[in-house]
Amino acid sequence: MKTVSTSRLTFHNSRVLMGLALCAAGLVLAFASVNSATAGDNAAAELNQSVTAQALGRWRATGDLITARSGHEATLLPNRQVLVTGGFGLSSLASAELYDPATGVWTTTGSMATARWQHTATLLRDGQVLVAGGSFVDGSTELYDPATGVWTATGSMATARAGHTATLLRNGQVLVAGGQDIDSAEQYDPATRMWTATGTMTTARQWHTATLLRNGTVLVSGGEISPGIALVSAELYKSAPVGLDTE
Numbered sequence: 001m002k003t004v005s006t007s008r009l010t011f012h013n014s015r016v017l018m019g020l021a022l023c024a025a026g027l028v029l030a031f032a033s034v035n036s037a038t039a040g041d042n043a044a045a046e047l048n049q050s051v052t053a054q055a056l057g058r059w060r061a062t063g064d065l066i067t068a069r070s071g072h073e074a075t076l077l078p079n080r081q082v083l084v085t086g087g088f089g090l091s092s093l094a095s096a097e098l099y100d101p102a103t104g105v106w107t108t109t110g111s112m113a114t115a116r117w118q119h120t121a122t123l124l125r126d127g128q129v130l131v132a133g134g135s136f137v138d139g140s141t142e143l144y145d146p147a148t149g150v151w152t153a154t155g156s157m158a159t160a161r162a163g164h165t166a167t168l169l170r171n172g173q174v175l176v177a178g179g180q181d182i183d184s185a186e187q188y189d190p191a192t193r194m195w196t197a198t199g200t201m202t203t204a205r206q207w208h209t210a211t212l213l214r215n216g217t218v219l220v221s222g223g224e225i226s227p228g229i230a231l232v233s234a235e236l237y238k239s240a241p242v243g244l245d246t247e
Contacts, residue, residue, distance in 0.1 A: 062104040066097055073121035075129050077146050083109070085131055085144070088117040092136065096144070096151075109149040112142050120166035122174050124190050130154070132176055132188075133161040141188070141195075155194045157186050163206030169239055170216045177218075177237070178205045181226050187239070202235050 065084065072087025082099040084106075086092070094115040097106045116134030123129055129144040131151075139157035144150075161179030169175055174188040175198070183204035186195045201220065208223025208231070221234035 063099070063106050066106050066108060067093065067095055069093055069117075071117035071135075073119060073131070075121045075123050077123070077129070078127045079146060081146075083121070083129060083144065083146070085121050085129075086112060086116045086119055086134065091115070092117050092134075110144070110151050112144075112151050113153060114140055114142070118162040120164060120176065122166045122168055124168070124174070125172045126190065128190075130166070130174055130188060130190075132157060132166055132174075133164060133179065135162040137162070143193075155188070155192075157195050158197060159184055159186070165208060165210035165220070167210045167212055167218050169212065169218070171239065173239070175210070175218060175237065175239065177201060177210060177220060178208060178223065180206045182206070185237070198239070199237065201237075203231065203233055205231055 067087075068089050069084070069087030070089075072093070073085050075083045075085070077083055080101060082101075083096060084099065085096045086094065092115040094112045096109050096111060098109050099106050112131060114134075114137055116131070116137045119131055119134030119137070121129055121131050124143075127146060129146075130141060131144065132141040133139065137160060139160045141154050141156060142151045143154050145152070157176065159179070159182060161176065161182060164179035164182070165177050167175045167177075169187075172190060174190075175185060176188065176195075177185040178201060181204055183201045185198050185201060187198050188195050204225055205220070205223035206226075209221050211219045211221075213219055216239070218237040218239075219234065220237065222231050224230050
């Protein structure tokens with residue numbers, strides 16, 4: 001015995017079916033009658049325009065930096081402002097600026113004690129920003145307090161670095177790795193404001209990337225070894241389990 005559908009709505013246009021499926025997926029389409037071929041054509045046109053706009057995206061100008069700079073660092077702060085530090089203009093820069101997304105305006109903030117570029121800037125759990133190293137800079141590091149706009153010196157790294165990486169670990173410490181002709185790594189403890197040496201990488205590398213994985217390990221990949229030879233190798237770092245945040 002055959003079962004006959006008792007639905008009063010019969011679809012004759014596959015484009016209408018597609019339109020309703022896309023609606024169910026969360027895409028908004030404007031069409032008049034669901035059983036109309038014109039509705040299907042309109043839905044397809046609306047979808048095409050929507051997808052094209054989303055695929056292209058849009059850029060618009062915003063406020064200019066106060067100082068021209070390259071090789072600087074930008075850090076998103078807890079208050080949603082962006083801190084830009086150092087860089088190179090006519091010379092190495094110690095200045096810093098804050099960008100306010102609400103107004104699109106840049107304002108000056110406290111300058112670092114040391115001019116630096118090709119350094120790292122890491123947002124710590126307490127909201128402060130740790131800046132480390134840089135080209136032609138010793139192992140000095142500094143902390144920026146967004147509440148006061150003031151920089152303070154903190155413990156120095158054992159090794160001067162530029163082109164290195166800095167990664168905030170799950171235990172709240174910061175792993176710094178590599179740099180020009182450097183295979184060593186160090187960890188910064190915000191509680192003591194001290195650096196300690198940790199395991200050495202298998203390959204010296206600079207301009208590499210360092211990514212914190214979900215299991216707490218850090219993936220270091222690529223980069224180059226002087227003089228400008230690109231690397232294909234990658235390696236994993238796992239910090240000591242003591243004090244590891246497993247949440």
